[in-house]
Structures are given as structure tokens and as C-alpha cells.
Amino acid sequence: MAITIGSANPAMVYAEATSIANAAATPGASDSLLVACVAVDDTSEGDITGISDDQTNSWVQGDDYLVGTQRVRLYYALAPVNAATVVTVTFGTATDAYLKVFSLLGTVTTSPIGTTAKSTATGTAGTTSITPGITTSGIIVWIIEQVNNSVYTALGAGQVDQGQIATGGAEKSSALVTTEIYTAAPGAQSATISKSATWIAMAVEIKADIVAGFAHSQGIIVG
Secondary structure, three states: OOEEEOOOOOOOEEEEEEEEEOOOEOOOOOOOEEEEEEEEOOOOOOOEEEEEEOOOOOEEEEEEEEEOOEEEEEEEEEOOOOOOEOEEEEEEEEEEEEEEEEEEEOEOOOOOEEEEEEEEEEOOOOEEEEOOOOOOOOEEEEEEEEEOOOOOOEOOOOEEEEEEEEEEOHHHOOOEEEEEEEEEOOOOEEEEOOOOOEEEEEEEEEOEOEEOOEEOOOOEEOO
16 A cells, blocks of 8 residues: 545645635545645744644644745644644744645554755755655655746656645745645655755655555555
8 A cells, every 4th residue: 555645635825924724624534644834935024833723633843944034844743633624824923824734644653754855055956855764665745945936846757746836026026936845756856946046945754654564655646
């Protein structure tokens, strides 16, 4: 059995506000993990203060990457409640933020975060690469944010788009911010920024369930 995208997979959302929430979505009864990917393009306007939902899920910060005023963060909730769920992320003051929530089936049920990789640059295209600790199972979640870049990252083999949003406005001096979330198959993976920008990228490995010492999952299927 491969790790699969579960029953909850609402559209990625954007808001300039003191909180952001996904549309209600219901994890399947067997879904093992609920993931929330958050990006903030200017933490000097407002930064993350918390995450919660309208069920009884307990949220854990999986990893975080802050460069200057750009932040990306991944949260997860183990064994999510099988009920319509709205996840809300709050900020100290109103800020431009992005949220993508989805459930997974087939992950480990304790300590699901494996290897992570992060990189950043200003004014140059570049590549972020990850070699997971377990290369034949699991899934990789990428969170990428780019300022002044209207071109999304070109996906490679085994990489599947889960959401992308481009925003701009006077408060950013007409700068365009592109934020994207995608999942990738196990094994060494790279994300190549396709246009010069101020960008940050974080890749997080989520481990597959292991049964009797053997990999329970051998890849990724998008449901």
C-alpha cells in the first residue's frame, strides 16, 4: 500500500487578515495524518501565532523556515477526526498568508517527520534538493514562496501540484508573490526555481508506515 492523498484535500487559500482557514473537508476514517502548509510573505506585517481546528485534533509543528521576512511552516495532526474539519491559522496582526490542508493515508502513526531540506536566494534562480532518509517509501512535501516571480516551479518526475496562488498589490509595491505546495515521490528530489526572485523553499519527508520491518508503502498515489 502506497501513501495516498486522503479524503480531505480542499483548495489552497489566501487571505490578508489576522487569520486564515480552509474550506471544511473530511479526512477519511483510515487517514493517518492531516497536514497544514502555511506561508507568510512578510512577517514584519504579522507572524504566525497559532493553529487550531473545530474538531479535537492536536497540531504539531513539523518544520519551519524563516529567511528575512518570508516564512514557510508545516504542521501535522496525527489520526485526524473523521468529520468535517476547518483548520484556522492565526497571526498577531493582519498579514498576507497562504494555507493548504490535505490528509494522507499510509503514514507512520508516531514521529512522522523524516529528513528536511531548505534553501533560499535573492535575485537568482536556483535548486533545492532533498535525499530522504528512507528513499523507497514515504512522501515529500514541498512549500515554495517567491517574491517577484510570476513563473511557477517546473515540476519534475513524481512531483504533483497540490496548490498554487499568485498575489500582488499596492502594499507589496506591486510585487507579485507566488506560493505553491506540491508532493513528490520518495527518493532524491529537486525543485528548481524557474525565474530569478527572492525565494525560499522547504522540503519535508513524511515517513510511510512500516510493517514487520518492511516498507508498507513504495510510492505515492494521488487520489
